[in-house]
Amino acid sequence: MSNGLHPPLLCPSFRNSLMRWLMQSKARCATAMVIQVIVLLTVCLDVGVALAVDAHDYDRSVRSVLEERCYACHGALKQEGGLRLDTVASMTAGGDSGPAIVASDSNASLLLQRVRHPDTDSRMPPEGQPLTEAQIQQIESWVQSGARAPADDQPQPDPLKHWAFQLPRRPEVPPISAELASQGFNLQISNPIDRLLAIKHQQVGLQPLPSEDYPALVRRLYVDLIGLPPSQQQLHAALSDPSPDAYENLVDHLLMQVQYGERWGRHWMDVWRYSDWYGRRSVPDVMNSYPQIWRWRDWIVRSLNEDKGYDQMILQMLAADELLPADDQNVVATGFLVRNWYKWNYETWMKDNVEHTGKAFLGLTLNCAHCHDHKYDPISQVDYFRFRAFFEPLELRHDRVAGQADPGPFKKYVYAQSYGPIATGAIRVFDEKLDATTHLYLGGDSRNRVEDSQPIQPGPPVALAGTCFALEPVKLPAEAYYPGLREFVRLEERDKAKAQVASARAAYEQASGVMTSTATQFSDLLAQASQPLSASSRPSQQALHQSEQAQIVARLDWKVAQADLSAALAQQVALECRIAADDARYRELGDAESLAKRAYQAEKQVAFETAQQAEATAQRALVIASQQVIEAAADKQAEAKQAEAKALEALQAARTDNDKARAGLLSEGASYAPLSPIYPTTSTGRRLALAKWITSQQNPLTARVAVNHIWLRHFGQALVDTTDNLGVQGQKPLLPEILDALAVELMENQWSMKHLHRVIVTSQAYRRSSNPPPDHVNLTIDRDNHYYWRMIPQRMQAETVRDSVLACSGVLDMTLGGPEIDHSQWVSSPRRSIYFTIHGEAKMQFLDTFDGPNVSECYRRTSTVMPQQALALTNSPLLVHYGRVLAAKIEQEHRTIAPSSELTDEAFIKILFEKVLSRLPNQEESDVSLEFLSKQRQIFQNANAEQSAQQPAQQASQELLPVASQPVHRARQNLAVSLFSHNDFVTIR
Structure with missing residues (x-):
């Protein structure tokens, strides 16, 4: 406030109250003096009101409202009706309908007329709630008081000139001053x-703080790059390396470990919204994402370990089926798009x-332009569509994987049918609808399609396209x-056909043997039956009947086996x-x-042989059913005859099919069944064009976004706080030079993320101590560490805690990769999270x-600190079990x-601290730990026999590993469990 008055004094209502108070005070003051005071204050207050409206109320209460509700249509981005409302001058000048405001005349101001208009179609703003x-009243008061403009009244900046829409340039780094050199800054340091x-x-x-103690720095580096603390052996090896490049060599070593891909894969899975399929798992019914998407997760890990360029990863996630169409190892990268799939609504898939x-x-x-032009960024609703x-032709498909059964074709949506x-x-995307068109619709509702609109x-x-966009269809390899x-x-x-023939x-050879054996047995019985009735070896009629039936069934089995063999051989020929x-x-x-034509005829032969097999099987079933009618008891006759009738009906149908198949042998044709589904021979190339753009x-955004995400996960705070919004309404970077320097560094080094990690973690900024003295002068200048004079301690992510x-x-x-593991096994399974x-x-x-x-x-990710977390950590079955x-x-x-x-105990404590915290205990920690062990042993030794006998048994039934029976071992188990809850364990310092 330029006149120094407090805000309440500038309010007209307060001025009137003050006037009343002064008038009431006349009785206690000389009349002339009171009148002089009143006149003086009235003049001052009038001036104060005017100044307040100009310098305070306008910016705080008027401009802020206009910016939030009006600039989208009447600002730098767009001027509907030729009107801008981002400066007082432009409001006074007005648009097609005349001035928006008339100073000191709120009734004549079109702005106030429109925001108060009773007709909702004419009232402004047209969308959302009215003002x-x-x-x-704030706007009216400002207009009525003269609508004065602040001295620094400036129009809204041109969104096209927004910092993030300009190409990043490597900044010029000034030479190190003598003052900095005198403070010990190394002039030879080239790290930007x-x-x-x-x-x-x-x-x-x-x-800036000095570098962190080396043991703590080694632990920081291990947890940051591979998500695991160093083992005792790894810690000792790092600390004993005498090389002047020991730290840099350790960085290179860790970036070469496959655990790097798992650690940073989980970071990128956050950004790329990885999710296993869900919807109704108990049914099961797939609604969101899709089964087998874990192959995309493995691709992420593998790509990071291979140091595949960030640009290549984007290209493959959006369009591997067009870029590398026959590469099964990389086409699963399109899981990025599969993850967005939604069973119930194709529109939702497109929007996501x-x-x-x-x-x-x-x-x-971009989603902010779905229903209308973007209010802040230069993105129109047409741009959104x-x-x-790019995605309109999309559909999913299943691809067969070597060594696994064919998953069959992708099922199209059918109402009330479960997936x-x-x-x-493997699941992937492809362009199915090559002629798919996109049309504009209104209000975010696909039913409100704009009629007669061109595709x-x-x-x-x-506004952001530049000159690097080109689209052309992609001819796919067969x-x-x-x-x-x-x-x-x-x-x-x-192999399958060969196995079926074998x-x-x-089966045919076995059936032949059985048929020969049963025939011989029946012949022998017939020979014995020709003996005199008095012969003791003469078989009974029942034996003869059973043997005859066995011979008939064996012959029928042989015919079925023969037909099976013929069909299998025909299948093998047809396959070739x-x-x-x-x-x-x-x-x-x-x-x-x-x-x-040969393949067509071979398939007709398969159909005939299969029909022959079906008829032989039906004939066998009828014979058996007829025999059961003869043998059935009286109360089972009806049921047996019904079964016989069904068998006869089946035989007649099989004979009809056989006749058709036999006739089919005489037909001619050239069509045959493919070994898999056949998809379009070309792809639209739309997604590949998008990915290349x-x-x-020449795209100013992509590298900056990547750098920002990587920086955030190394330092715990981003260079641009709004990681998913670098647009006009996003936060401005406090250190744009570093953001741009690293963006250029990334692009100029084949988009290598490992190179970028190396640049970051070898910087002095990354190596700094995270523990300033409480009275450090920097805390009064930059408490939030915006300028990275120290390292910020970060709590480990949940997965890192568990894995550690x-x-x-x-x-x-x-073990790397593989199908998803059920989350319920998070304690019992030793795999990474x-x-x-x-x-x-x-x-x-x-x-x-x-x-x-x-x-x-x-x-x-959000990061909260709650008492429940410490309690959950202490009582976690994970920590209890693995502490033991x-x-x-x-x-x-x-x-x-x-x-x-x-x-x-002393040796145990030292080893335990090194294994868990990557350091030895200090004297206080050692003393406290010794006291803890002593007290714990005493508690267990003093426990009565019944408690000692029952407690381990109860815990053994609940935990994977029971407590130790000896007090000394049990106390050590408890110390190990407690140390896993230590702040230095769950914190990256």
């Missing part, structure tokens, strides 16, 4: 982070593809649109004919027409307590190394 009466921060520290007056492609890769809230058009999860195969062509937002051509499919089909031949015809048709390896070095507990206990299973199911219906219990990812959207495992392991290792000596 509140209080907001309108440190050089830029040094200049900022000098400007602000900050003294647009929204999360925009947020994840571009840092743009242009972006949607059972596929147990094999909207795919493309990026016009193996991509016809997976049946793949060699493993043929090999497996041939099985049928074995189909393969030959495919080679001719798709690879031009022969006469396609004649080979197709996103990953172009298992690693310290020596039981972590380092990344492999457990996580979806919209369930996840590991541990994740709920410790801020696990939200699968709906998790561009950055760790204590037992330490004792077992000692017995192995020194079987003749006892492990002292």
